Amino acid sequence: MTKSVLLLLSAGAIFAQPAITPGRILNTSGDQQKLAPGVVWVIYGSGLGPAALTTATGPNYPDALAGTSVSFTAAAGGAAITARVWYTLSTQVGGLLPSTIAPGTYNVRVTYNQQTSAPQSVTIVARSMGIATSNGLGDGPSQATISSVNGGLSLVRYTSGGVDFGGYHWILTPAHPGDDIVLWGTGGGADLANDTGGSSGDQTAAGNFKVLVGTQQITPGYAGTVPGYPGLWQINFHLPSDAQLDCFAPVQVSAGGELSNLTSIAIAAEGQSACVDKFFSLALLTKLDAQMDIVTGNFALARISSGPTGTPQDSLSGFFSQSNSTQFVLTRIGVKFNGCEIYDRTFATNGTDPASPKALLDAGSRLPFSGGNFAAGSAMTATTTPSGPVYLLSPASGIVPGATYTLSGTGGAMVGPFTATAIYPASFQGTNWDSITFVDRTKPLTFTWTGAGFDQVYIQVNSITTSGTSRRIVTMNCYVPAAPGSYTIPPAALAYLPPVPATGQSFGGIALEAYTPGPQMTASLVAGGPIDGGGLTIDTGYSKNVAVQ
Numbered sequence: 001m002t003k004s005v006l007l008l009l010s011a012g013a014i015f016a017q018p019a020i021t022p023g024r025i026l027n028t029s030g031d032q033q034k035l036a037p038g039v040v041w042v043i044y045g046s047g048l049g050p051a052a053l054t055t056a057t058g059p060n061y062p063d064a065l066a067g068t069s070v071s072f073t074a075a076a077g078g079a080a081i082t083a084r085v086w087y088t089l090s091t092q093v094g095g096l097l098p099s100t101i102a103p104g105t106y107n108v109r110v111t112y113n114q115q116t117s118a119p120q121s122v123t124i125v126a127r128s129m130g131i132a133t134s135n136g137l138g139d140g141p142s143q144a145t146i147s148s149v150n151g152g153l154s155l156v157r158y159t160s161g162g163v164d165f166g167g168y169h170w171i172l173t174p175a176h177p178g179d180d181i182v183l184w185g186t187g188g189g190a191d192l193a194n195d196t197g198g199s200s201g202d203q204t205a206a207g208n209f210k211v212l213v214g215t216q217q218i219t220p221g222y223a224g225t226v227p228g229y230p231g232l233w234q235i236n237f238h239l240p241s242d243a244q245l246d247c248f249a250p251v252q253v254s255a256g257g258e259l260s261n262l263t264s265i266a267i268a269a270e271g272q273s274a275c276v277d278k279f280f281s282l283a284l285l286t287k288l289d290a291q292m293d294i295v296t297g298n299f300a301l302a303r304i305s306s307g308p309t310g311t312p313q314d315s316l317s318g319f320f321s322q323s324n325s326t327q328f329v330l331t332r333i334g335v336k337f338n339g340c341e342i343y344d345r346t347f348a349t350n351g352t353d354p355a356s357p358k359a360l361l362d363a364g365s366r367l368p369f370s371g372g373n374f375a376a377g378s379a380m381t382a383t384t385t386p387s388g389p390v391y392l393l394s395p396a397s398g399i400v401p402g403a404t405y406t407l408s409g410t411g412g413a414m415v416g417p418f419t420a421t422a423i424y425p426a427s428f429q430g431t432n433w434d435s436i437t438f439v440d441r442t443k444p445l446t447f448t449w450t451g452a453g454f455d456q457v458y459i460q461v462n463s464i465t466t467s468g469t470s471r472r473i474v475t476m477n478c479y480v481p482a483a484p485g486s487y488t489i490p491p492a493a494l495a496y497l498p499p500v501p502a503t504g505q506s507f508g509g510i511a512l513e514a515y516t517p518g519p520q521m522t523a524s525l526v527a528g529g530p531i532d533g534g535g536l537t538i539d540t541g542y543s544k545n546v547a548v549q
Contacts, residue, residue, distance in 0.1 A: 018047040018110045018117040025108055025122045028094060029185035030130020030261035031138030034123050037190035038099040039130075040231035041083070042092055043070065045117070048110050049088030059197030059230050061086050061096055067113045068093055075105040075121065084195075084230075088112075096231050097124075099190035127189040127207050127256030129233065131263045133326075135291065139354065140326035140333070142251055142263035147180040147236070149173060156181070158247055158266045158285040160273040172289065174268035174275045177243045180221075180236065181265065183211070188233035188255060194225035210254040211237045213265070214244050215335055215492070223255070243267055247275035247285065248332040262344070264333040279332075284532055287325070294328040295361065296321055297521045297534030299380075299391070299407055299420065303399050304513070306544045307434050314395035316369065316380060318407075319388070320415050320523075320531070321357035330355040331477075337493040340459075340478040344496070349471045360388025363523075364412035367391050371405035372424070374398035380407070402426040402453060407536050414526055420536040422518030426453035428540050430512045431485075438547040439508060441494040447512050448486040455482050458515035458539065461489065463497040463548045466505040474498060479515065500548050508548035513541030 024044035027035060035041055054066040061084035063069060068088040071080040085095040093110060103126050107119035132143040134155075144156040150171040155163075161172040175181055189207055191200045202224045203209070209223035222236040235253055243249070249267050253260040266275040274282055287294065299318025305311060334342040345354055366379040374395070382389035401424055408419045428451035439445055439461060447459055459478040464471065474497050480487045500506045516538040523531045 016047045017115045018045060018112045020045040020048075020108065020110060020117050020120040022120060025120060027128060027130035027138075027187045029132040029138065030128075030187065032128060032130055032187075032261055034125050034128040034258065035097060036125060036128040036187040037097060037101050037103075038188075038194060038225070038231060039097050039128065040086070040094065040186040041097055042094045043108070043110060044092045045110065047090060047112060047115070048093045048117075049090055049112055051090050053087060053089045055087040056085060058086070059228060061230065069111045070095060071109050071111070072097070072101060072106040072122075072124075073109070073119075074102075075107055096195065099192045099195050125256065125258055128187045128258050129185055129235075129253045129255050129260040130187045131183050131185045131251070131253060131260050133261075133263050135324075135326050137326070138261045140264065140329060142183055142265055144175070144251075144265050145182045145184070146173070146175060147182060149179075152182070156265050157289045158275050159282065159289050161289070173273070174247075174266040175239055176268055176270050176272075177239055177241045177245075178270070179239045181239055183235040183237075183251070183253065185233055185235075185253075185260070186231045187260075188223060188225070188235075191225045194227075194230055197228050197230055199225040199227040207255040208257075209235065211235060212250070212252045212254060213239065214246065214249050216240060216243065239267070244336065245269055245276070246336060247277040247280065248329055248334075250333050250335060262333060264329075277332075287532065288329065291325045294323050294325065295525060295531045297363075297415075297418065297420070297523060297531060299535070300537045300539055301395070301399070301405055301422070301424070302513075302539040304511075304539065304541060304543050307542050308429055310542070314397070314399055316393045316395050317391065318380070318536075319390045320361040320363050320534070322359040322361055323355075323357040327355055327357060335493075335496060337490060339480045339487070340476050340489060340493050342493070342496045343475045343477065344472070346470060346472040349466060349469050353473075357387065360385065360390060361414040361525075362389055362412040363391075363409045363415035363418070367407060367409045369393055369405070369407050372398045372400035372403040374405075399424060405536065405538075409523075411526070415531070416524040416526055418521055418523030420518055420521040420534075422516060422536040422538045423453065424538050425451060425514045425516060425540055427451045428454065428514040430542055433512060433542050436510065436546065438502070438549055439494065439497070439510065440549055441497060441499070442491055444488045444490055445494060446486060446488040449512065449514075450485060451482070451514055454514040454516045454538075456480065456515040456517075457482055457487065458511070458513045458541075459487060459489070460509075460511040460543075461494070461497060461548075462509040463500050464507055464509075465498050465500055472498070482514070497548050502545045502547040507545055509543060509545045511541065511543035513539045515539060
């Protein structure tokens with residue numbers, strides 16, 4: 001090989017064309033794809049900058065940094081607008097979008113060492129606020145502060161404590177009704193003065209800013225940029241005295257007709273040092289605050305039919321899951337109505353639910369199962385999935401009302417020995433089930449039942465909307481007492497469900513089940529320490545597709 005060919009190959013390696021990962025031009029706080037003038041953005045890809053991180057000093061960030069520059073060109077044509085660059089790295093580049101840019105559709109290109117990427121399309125709107133979150137990824141608990149606590153050096157958390165960071169001592173505490181809360185982020189809209197470190201002040205009225213906490217809509221006391229920090233916004237609001245107590249109170253900001261990313265704050269009763277949740281212990285909340293992974297055992301013996309006269313389908317399945325702290329709480333971040341909780345998520349049709357665990361853990365190849373009419377020696381067996389083992393056993397007419405069932409394991413590569421028990425309900429019947437043929441969101445939806453041997457009932461209403469490559473699932477989960485044998489979902493809760501037909505790519509559904517969680521499962525991880533919860537759950541009842549109108 002000649003010396004000239006070697007030089008050409010070397011030049012090609014050094015000056016490889018940058019590539020932007022599709023859909024990965026994002027608001028750096030909220031991770032949403034819509035940007036706003038004056039926003040701090042991040043672009044992910046390859047070959048975008050040098051191998052080592054290079055950062056610029058603000059507030060006057062440069063148009064190019066270490067050979068990296070970024071341009072936004074209107075899809076309709078015109079001169080390219082050069083964004084300011086805050087940092088650059090081979091896999092990502094971050095910067096500030098000038099406040100002078102007009103809303104519209106733009107083609108974004110990254111240039112590094114005179115090589116330019118193929119364009120990626122992005123939408124710019126007047127305002128697209130992204131709330132900063134504690135995990136830095138735009139979901140889960142917000143990185144909110146409380147003005148009146150420790151001179152504002154506070155962070156809203158599930159439990160109380162303190163941490164030293166950045167030369168300051170920060171107080172950790174849940175919020176309380178009556179507190180003055182501050183949300184931080186970027187994307188509130190254009191502020192020419194802030195591009196170079198100034199601020200034009202409050203834009204609450206100009207942007208029609210609102211903070212949504214649960215079902216309450218609050219007008220901020222201040223919504224504007226922060227002097228000295230280009231692109232940084234703060235939203236100050238007063239938490240009402242009648243705010244609903246909730247470890248996972250949903251929080252969003254509405255501005256210019258656009259909703260921010262969905263986040264949460266923990267709200268505790270006055271004088272309490274931790275929020276209270278019926279499903280989570282104080283120890284578990286403390287682990288969530290420390291952003292530790294959570295491991296639970298999730299097993300269920302179920303008999304579900306389409307109605308009282310339908311053919312029942314029996315199943316026995318489960319797994320041990322490991323989730324990061326955000327994944328574990330995502331299903332709880334939603335509006336709540338006296339026993340019902342709304343879980344609203346959107347993801348790619350070929351993707352997975354954001355709350356799916358990051359791993360399933362090995363507890364052995366066989367998990368013995370006994371009780372009812374199950375044959376001696378029955379066991380759940382492991383089925384391999386990309387995330388890890390799922391355990392299954394066909395009940396084969398093994399379910400007997402009133403019987404006690406026991407699941408056990410001798411231990412595997414990740415989970416040690418365990419035992420879990422549960423008692424199957426003696427009887428259950430949905431007395432008005434057949435009369436519910438659709439969901440009218442403008443009217444109360446009542447379920448009635450009779451039975452014995454259970455103390456809780458689980459009701460679910462689903463609305464699944466598929467559009468192009470995107471799927472939105474809004475699930476209403478209701479856990480209610482078995483007595484007095486009825487429960488009514490109010491129209492205010494049903495209004496959160498998008499209308500859908502009963503069948504097709506978009507469809508609705510309902511479920512009504514006697515719900516009997518077994519005693520807490522005790523198991524230890526092979527790597528050390530106990531699992532964080534779980535057990536053997538019994539479900540018996542009905543499910544069917546219905547239109548949501």
